Amino acid sequence: MSxxxxxxxxxxxxxxxxxxRRIARAVEASGLPARLRTVPSLQGNDEAEVAGGDLICSLADLAECAGLALGSPTRFGTMAAPLKAFLETTSPLWLQGALIDKPAAVFTSSQSAHGGQEATLLSMILPLLHHxxxxxxLPYDQAALMHSRDGGSPYGAGHIGERPRLTPSEADLADALGQRLARWCRQAPAATREAQ
Ligand SMILES: Cc1cc2nc3c(=O)[nH]c(=O)nc-3n(C[C@H](O)[C@H](O)[C@H](O)COP(=O)(O)O)c2cc1C
Structure with missing residues (x-):
């Protein structure tokens, strides 16, 4: 399997x-396939709408990846419950150490600029560190980080606003994160071990 x-x-x-989708395109432009997956809503009655056409993630999708980009809306300054619920099904992977040394990055969308983007990004980083x-x-060689008033921070990519459309600087930072993730996936100790 590639x-x-x-x-x-x-x-x-x-x-x-x-x-x-923007991060997935950047990964693919960097030469690695991207697998887009989502998680079910907790209500269960609007799964198709939530999935937006993407498949629901299986534990195998996660266990076998070379690296992970994990994203959630900002909800009261933390990740959304459906994503947290999925992460709480990943104990078997934690027991196997299936994700150790694999690169990961995070992204979020929020209504307002000071609505808790960075706290949400950190809330997603914590379980990934446990894994x-x-x-x-995102390093500060990204010009948009220094000057932009839109989404995105050193902690990960972001979008701010009522409409889904990304601003040019948000798109640039999402691209940079996808490219950087793909680059690290090729160099990661986990990839090196698998290649031996
Ligand atoms: C329950 C709930 C809590 C939210 N909490 C926040 C918040 O703390 N800060 C913020 O800026 N936006 C908050 N929002 C707005 C969403 O983060 C925002 O609309 C986001 O862009 C939605 O992402 P989505 O289009 O991927 O669902 C909240 C929305 C909901 C439904």
Whole structure:
């Protein structure tokens, strides 16, 4: 099976999905296949709408990835419950150490600029550290980080606003994150071990 980057997200209204798709395209432009997956809503009655056409993630999708981009809307300054619920099904992978040394990155969408984007990104980083993943962010060689008033931070990619459409700087930072993730996936100790 060829190496792929899993882009796993939850999105209710499409903004986080927009970021996920942009990151997946950047991964693929960098030469690695991207696998877009989502998680079910907790209500269970609007799964098709939530999925937005992408398949629901299986544990195998996660276990076998070379790296992970994980995204959620900002909800009260933390990740959305459906994504947290999925992560709480991943104990078997934690027991196997299936994600150790694999690169990971995070992204979020929020209504307002100071609505808790960075706290949400950190809330997604914590369980990934428990899994032993190697978190990568966005370095300040990205011009948009220094000057932009839109989404995105050293902690990961982001979108701010009511409509899903990304601004040019949000798109640039999502591209940079996808490219960086793909680059790290090729160099990661986990990839080196598998190649031996
Ligand atoms: C229950 C709930 C809590 C939210 N909490 C926040 C918040 O703390 N800060 C914020 O800026 N936006 C908040 N929002 C707005 C969403 O983060 C925002 O609309 C986001 O872009 C939705 O992403 P989606 O289109 O991928 O579903 C909240 C929305 C909901 C439904």
């Amino acid at each position: 190496a792929y980057v899993l882009v796993l997200y939850y999105s209710r209204h499409g903004a986080t999905r927009e970021l996920a 032993g993943m190697a978190l990568i962010g």
